[in-house]
Amino acid sequence: MKENLFSIIKFLWENKESTIKQISKATNLDKSTISRYLKNLKDTGVIQTVGSLKQGPKGGRKTQIQSFNYNIFNILGLEIEQNGINCVVTNLKGDPIDNFRIKEKINKSNLVKMIQKIIEEKKDSNICACGISLPGIINSKEGIIVYSKALGIENFKLVSELSKVNDIPFLIDNDSNVGAAYYNLKLKGSAKNILYVYISIPYDIHDFVGVGIGIIISNHLYHGSNNCSGEYEFKLRLIEKNNGYVNDYYDFLNTHLEDEIFYEIKTFLSKLAGEIGLLVGIIDPDTVIFDGGIKFLPEIAIKFLVEETRNNLFLSKQRNINFITEKKNEPVTAVGAAINFITKIFENKQYLAKIFKRQINNGALEIK
Numbered sequence: 001m002k003e004n005l006f007s008i009i010k011f012l013w014e015n016k017e018s019t020i021k022q023i024s025k026a027t028n029l030d031k032s033t034i035s036r037y038l039k040n041l042k043d044t045g046v047i048q049t050v051g052s053l054k055q056g057p058k059g060g061r062k063t064q065i066q067s068f069n070y071n072i073f074n075i076l077g078l079e080i081e082q083n084g085i086n087c088v089v090t091n092l093k094g095d096p097i098d099n100f101r102i103k104e105k106i107n108k109s110n111l112v113k114m115i116q117k118i119i120e121e122k123k124d125s126n127i128c129a130c131g132i133s134l135p136g137i138i139n140s141k142e143g144i145i146v147y148s149k150a151l152g153i154e155n156f157k158l159v160s161e162l163s164k165v166n167d168i169p170f171l172i173d174n175d176s177n178v179g180a181a182y183y184n185l186k187l188k189g190s191a192k193n194i195l196y197v198y199i200s201i202p203y204d205i206h207d208f209v210g211v212g213i214g215i216i217i218s219n220h221l222y223h224g225s226n227n228c229s230g231e232y233e234f235k236l237r238l239i240e241k242n243n244g245y246v247n248d249y250y251d252f253l254n255t256h257l258e259d260e261i262f263y264e265i266k267t268f269l270s271k272l273a274g275e276i277g278l279l280v281g282i283i284d285p286d287t288v289i290f291d292g293g294i295k296f297l298p299e300i301a302i303k304f305l306v307e308e309t310r311n312n313l314f315l316s317k318q319r320n321i322n323f324i325t326e327k328k329n330e331p332v333t334a335v336g337a338a339i340n341f342i343t344k345i346f347e348n349k350q351y352l353a354k355i356f357k358r359q360i361n362n363g364a365l366e367i368k
Helices: 003-014 020-027 031-041 110-119 157-165 177-187 251-256 258-283 299-310 332-347 349-359
Strands: 047-052 065-068 073-082 084-089 095-104 127-133 137-139 144-148 153-156 170-174 194-200 210-218 287-292 322-325
Touching: 003 031, 003 065, 003 258, 003 332, 003 349, 020 031, 020 210, 031 047, 031 065, 073 110, 084 110, 084 332, 095 251, 110 127, 110 157, 127 157, 127 177, 127 332, 137 170, 144 157, 157 251, 157 287, 170 177, 170 332, 177 194, 177 287, 177 332, 210 258, 258 299, 287 299, 299 322
Parallel strands: 073 127, 127 170, 194 287, 287 322
Antiparallel strands: 047 065, 073 084, 084 095, 137 144, 144 153, 194 210
């Protein structure tokens, strides 16, 4: 794909509506070159004319307004969990157009088969790629599940195995990274550097709490030099001692008063805030997002966690950080898996060329 064409498509995808003048200013391309490419993109359905600007006092042709066609094809996003798979189909803007869940215990023996079954069921949904979120340590570059305790999988070349039975491209990553990717797109323009904290409360409140970290730097997902960014061991329990409470987390929340819950987990929240405060101080993001099972805690507990994290920050008064506690009902991680792939498509011209060549009349779009 030519760099000029890639620059134009990327600008159109990032901006809801654009004119040739705006594209020219952003890409430093002359208007005649842009017009030629826009005609090609319009003929193949990648963009569409959505209106025009009012004529100036001297009259002349009206300036047309172009918009990227986010519905030209779709992305499948899968969140793989120990006890099932959350599935979404999104457009190229990351907006969900379908979602469903498959309840079945997932492990190495059935993972590829289950993903293949979902793709087959959605074969009429114009899907061009699949993004997958997994628990554990994931080498996204090589498409390998390095280690997933939840799934009982180690050193498994998932993308290679999926590619043997499917002709669509795949991108895998861990659940914290795809959560970060979700917010990187949804908060673009208001957040540039993000620390995404996914807190997984186990079914048994006396087991260790899982904490995953996703990092966005300058609106790019950061994997680190060894693909291990965000891998940080937290050895914390929600409740250290068995005080006669039921073991199930949600039963615990439903059968006790908010003040009682807060009293029992206050020590955990203080320790967690200390750990997160240290990471926030080192990374210095503009936005910190708490997600996962933590969001079901009483409001008094959430506020305490945020304030304690602030209190643990070095030079806290000199930092302007927005703390967000996720309360969306949208399947963030499954959508994030799709968004992670969408972002990759429009950051890498090789990815974009591959997707367009496959989807648009077997290469009818002149991507050279």
